[in-house]
Amino acid sequence: MLSFLFKVKISAMSKRKSKESSSANGECISQVQRILRERFCHHHATGKPFGIEHQYRHLLELLKRTTVHGESNSALIIGPRGSGKTMLLNHVLKELMEIKQIRENLLEVHLNGLLQTNDKVALKEITRQLHLENVVGDKVFGSFAENLAFLLEALRKGDRTSSCPVLFILDEFDLFVHHKNQTLLYNLFDISQSAQTPVTVIGLTCRQDILELLEKRVKSRFSHRQIYLMNSFDFKQYIKIFKEQLSLPAEFLDESFAQKWNNNVQHLSEDKTVQDMLQNLFHYSKDLRSLHLLLMLALSNVTVHHPLITASDLHEASKQYRMDSKANIVHGLSVLEICLIIAMKHLNDVYEGEPFNFQMVYNEFQKFMQRKAHCMYNFEKPVVMKAFEHLLQLELVKPIERPSVRAQREYLLMKLLLDNNQIMDALQAYPNCPTDVKQWATSSLSWL
Known part of the structure; x- marks a missing residue:
């Protein structure tokens, strides 16, 4: 009986200690988030400036x-x-x-x-x-x-x-x-x-x-x-900047946590995969705002259960940083709007980038529907026009010249603001895209 009570007491004490430890970690993490976000967003001074x-x-x-x-x-x-x-x-x-x-x-x-x-x-x-x-x-x-x-x-x-x-x-x-x-x-x-x-x-x-x-x-x-001022620092100095921007100050509230965090930052800076990723960013842009954005994205993954930034966090942040915003917009479009973009892509291919109008896009879409009518519901022209106007609002399509009051909407000259690679990459990631639509996009010849 005494043994059982002793075990219960030990269990309660360990739970209390675990809660106290979790609370202390939570406070440390919120301090880390506050200090580093302030540094990345407001360009707060840390260390000595390089090359200037x-x-x-x-x-x-x-x-x-x-x-x-x-x-x-x-x-x-x-x-x-x-x-x-x-x-x-x-x-x-x-x-x-x-x-x-x-x-x-x-x-x-x-x-x-x-x-x-x-x-x-x-x-x-x-x-x-x-x-x-x-x-x-x-x-x-x-x-x-x-x-x-x-x-x-x-x-x-x-x-x-x-x-x-x-x-x-x-x-x-x-x-x-x-x-x-x-x-x-x-x-x-x-x-x-x-x-x-x-x-x-x-x-x-x-x-x-x-x-x-x-x-x-x-x-x-x-x-x-x-x-x-010019960004005249080399890659070694860039790595040093990376370490300084991510390191915690000496006056951090928990000295042991700060030491653990800073040791982890040192290991990250020596990691070959992290260095390769930073080198790609360095050659892409020496702008320190780009580095701050990358670190901010990685920092957003830090929680009580994931208290240190890892190499995979940085790689995931790098993917998010390089993500194409226009391709992301395409992911949220309807299948009809996707079809209109593919029709514009084919018109660009056939007419070598010459501007087009809605009527040309609609004709191209109709030819596809006649060949593959079983895969999609046949839309009325006003509905297709509404979808086209939505693409215009999203700035995926741009009018070549300012429309006059008398000009008919169907015949205004337009230009597609997506290139073929962006369209194909977006289609690969598009959920539940009909197979016929994908095949139409990859076909080298228009459905003329």
Whole structure:
């Protein structure tokens, strides 16, 4: 009897320990998901940047002169999308914020050309980010320059050296060029040249010809500092970036779990199949956003019961990353819509890519139906037209020219936006596709 009670007690204790362990693992996994997703989505700085040490030092020195010595500056960070412009800036800001004097005084204003589409919206956003809504109140200003000068004056604590330095970061800088008279850029650059308030303006753009787009008066007030970025790292450095992006920080809540996770990341980086997969991605695109997307897809498989990323997770993520979005749309089409796409494919083959209209597609479809009428229900022309319009809405078919009011829908010239390989790959994966339809797609000759 005592033996039985002892066994029951041991069983209860082990269950309690198992629940506690499961709860601790769950907390660790949610922390891993939060830290890494934040890193992948927001380009948070980890480690030192590769291949851009010179640009890093240049930008750091530039911002230090503003934040420590009260100098005003302006600069442009120029590079293709995904070259690391935002990441470079985040690295520099992270290092600056470790200095107490800067952390307590520096004010940042982040503007984006996609969001702040005119100067009025931009000024409202500057006021909000500087927390000066109450100061401005219902005041009416004669000009944009007067309004901006008032905002910066409100931040002053005394002389120039004791004023709060303000860092303006303009993402998608080239879109601000299209604002009326480039008033925002003119005033920001004008203030950055004056000795009133320490202001630095940093623009991020992928336009190499950005200076040619600036008005003469704006260009004359710009400091002409340009920092160019290109993805110049090699594959060894790419592997190192892979490890750093996936590794957990030293201050992670569970040290033993972090050690286990980081050891697993090290093993993955040495795995031949993972290296081959990363090399394919590296040759396809050196854009670090592509790597972040791949890692994000792999991270989505991590759960309490599957706590570590495996090589198969990365390979599955690679397949998802390379998946053709248009082919995926085809998987959700009806058999009638599939038939119309095959008819267009045959028209492309016969007429060597020349545009077609709905009537030609309908005639082609009718010929197939007459030969293979037993495999499908015979659709009326208005129903076929509705299916064709659905393909147009999905942007699998595109009109060659803008339709006029008088033009008949049946005779508008169209172009198919799928190539033969995409169509055939989609058909292979299409569930319950009639055999006759597949055979019609693979036949080299149209049913003329």
